[in-house]
Amino acid sequence: MKHVIALDVGGTGMKAALAGADGTLLYEARLPTGRDRGPEAVVETILGFATELRDIGRERFGGTALAAGVAVPGIVDEAAGTAVYAANLGWRDVPLRALLSERLGGVPVALGHDVRTGGLAEGRIGAGRDADRFLFVPLGTGIAGAIGIDGRIEAGAHGSAGEIGHIVVRPGGPACGCGQRGCLETLASAAAVGRDWAAACGDPQA
Template sequence: MRHVIALDVGGTGMKAALVGADGALLYEARRATDRERGPDAVVGTILDFAADLRAYGVEHFGGSAVAAGVAVPGIVDAESGTAVYAANLGWRDVPLRDLLGKRLGGVPVALGHDVRTGGLAEGRLGAGKGADRFFFVGLGTGIAGAIGIEGTIEAGAHGYAGEIGHVVVRPDGPECGCGQRGCMEAIAS
């Protein structure tokens, strides 16, 4: 059965699914991100999780996934497939699309920003469907937003649109993973 791997990496946990060509949910799984082990270990966990999902598909659905979509937090260069920076995971410039493609045996991999990807889904399938403009907010280990405009999600001039979690709302507040003090996500996530 033709299917794809969908993997959402968060600062605390990862959620994944195998999805059929018709959009049916075939399998779902979760794993801890275990970010306290450091950025290299987190990348290893992502690669292992993806490989396990691939193996599950081969065993239960008669073949490897035809593609994979992976959403990660922080600054993402979707065009180059690079996880540029994630304050909550501690990584910089990880060529995640290439690493996953190799680990998955050459399966095409799309890499996206977690909240922009969630916003895109909400705009196509959820409460934003049919709206010419909407704002989607993702709350978790971090906080970010996605700006939907006429069926697309705005990345911004430098790929930072919607990164509201690092707006300083309390200058004397707690230290944030990004190095600033009083960021919204250090106080409210």
């Protein structure tokens, strides 16, 4: 059966799927990102997870995936296939598209920004499909936005359009992984809200 590999890398966990040519979900899996082990280990985990998905596709559906799509956080040069920088993962200038294609035996790989790819999906099949303009803002380990304009997602001149997470909104506030203090994601991301709630109720596991 014809299928593709889809892999979403987050600051805390990775979500993956095998999807049929018509978009049917054939298989899904999750794995911790393990960012505490360092950026090199995270890259190797991504490569290993993608290889596992390739092998599952071969075993269950009788063939190699037609292509793979991988979404990662931070600043992404989609044309070059490079993960330029991610504060939550600590990597810089990782040629992830080339590394994945090599590991997958030459399977074509598309590398995209996690929020922009999510915004693209929202614009095509979700709440933004009838809107000429929309802003997609998911909350996770970090926070960013995808700007939808006339059926496309605006990447910006330097590939960082929508990177609102590292705008300083509280000078002198909590330290951020990017080196600044008081960034939006230190206050309003899902991870930040979870930390504040745990502190407020006195239960670190809350």
